[in-house]
Amino acid sequence: MALSGVQKDRGDLRIHESMDELKTDLADYIAELSDVSVKERGFFAIALSGGSLIGLMGKLCEVPYNKTVDWSKWYIFWADERVVARNHADSNYKLAKDGLLSKVPIVPSHVHSINDSVSAEEAADNYEFVIRQLVKTHVVSVSEINDCPKFDLILLGLGADGHIASLFPNHPALDEREEWVTFITDSPKPPPERITFTLPVINSASNVAVVVTGEGKADALHLAIEEVGPDGSLIPARMVQPTMGKLVWFLDKQAASKLKNSDLNS
Numbered sequence: 502m503a504l505s506g507v508q509k510d511r512g513d514l515r516i517h518e519s520m521d522e523l524k525t526d527l528a529d530y531i532a533e534l535s536d537v538s539v540k541e542r543g544f545f546a547i548a549l550s551g552g553s554l555i556g557l558m559g560k561l562c563e564v565p566y567n568k569t570v571d572w573s574k575w576y577i578f579w580a581d582e583r584v585v586a587r588n589h590a591d592s593n594y595k596l597a598k599d600g601l602l603s604k605v606p607i608v609p610s611h612v613h614s615i616n617d618s619v620s621a622e623e624a625a626d627n628y629e630f631v632i633r634q635l636v637k638t639h640v641v642s643v644s645e646i647n648d649c650p651k652f653d654l655i656l657l658g659l660g661a662d663g664h665i666a667s668l669f670p671n672h673p674a675l676d677e678r679e680e681w682v683t684f685i686t687d688s689p690k691p692p693p694e695r696i697t698f699t700l701p702v703i704n705s706a707s708n709v710a711v712v713v714t715g716e717g718k719a720d721a722l723h724l725a726i727e728e729v730g731p732d733g734s735l736i737p738a739r740m741v742q743p744t745m746g747k748l749v750w751f752l753d754k755q756a757a758s759k760l761k762n763s764d765l766n767s
């Protein structure tokens with residue numbers, strides 16, 4: 502059983518004893534959100550990230566999820582992508598395709614990867630244009646309070662420096678309020694060129710889940726979740742605050758080891 506708790510304003514924390522338990526809980530959570538979205542809207546618009554996340558979603562390719570999830574209604578996006586060819590080892594698309602999308606019956610035309618033959622700036626513009634079209638046709642909902650897309654679920658990983666998607670500490674991309682998708686050419690985590698959802702888009706989602714494992718993330722997680730004074734306010738992960746949606750943290754004990762809340766870490 503996952504140890505769960507709610508940290509004021511920082512969402513639902515689910516701390517798992519083992520990786521296997523975390524993977525099952527994550528697969529259950531995604532499958533359930535998919536069911537709800539398909540029932541309510543007829544679509545499930547999900548945005549993925551790169552890194553360890555895809556491996557942690559692996560149970561979705563197994564029984565029962567591979568049979569019970571309505572894959573035909575899934576529309577796949579990326580919260581961030583590296584500006585490399587789609588078949589490059591650094592591509593988040595390739596990671597997701599090899600680890601997940603090729604193992605379940607997703608409709609190929611529902612997979613919205615970035616244009617890999619243009620510059621980072623153009624790729625960001627193109628991606629935003631694609632999302633705008635899908636908002637018009639209601640495949641992606643729209644926020645009631647701003648004109649942002651409202652993804653059914655955005656999945657994020659956390660960097661040891663506190664980054665989420667390709668929004669890095671002290672980077673001007675954190676201040677972008679107009680664009681839905683922006684680009685950077687100086688990512689501290691290689692490769693340097695990336696496109697990323699902006700904070701207004703992340704915070705307009707119906708559900709945001711941040712999946713964090715390992716001791717190396719414990720400090721960043723502590724700064725992202727707990728009251729730590731001015732230091733914490735600079736951490737991009739702390740800026741993830743869905744306006745109307747729900748925020749859930751999927752954690753292992755190592756990542757959660759520096760959280761002070763005694764109910765969670767006793």
Ligand SMILES: O=C(O)[C@H](O)[C@@H](O)[C@H](O)[C@H](O)COP(=O)(O)O
Pocket residue numbers: 550551552553554581582583593657658659660664665666667690
């Ligand atoms: O493309 C990327 O680099 C990511 O989307 C990035 O935000 C990632 O999720 C974190 O860096 C965590 O990565 P790990 O889980 O592999 O540490």
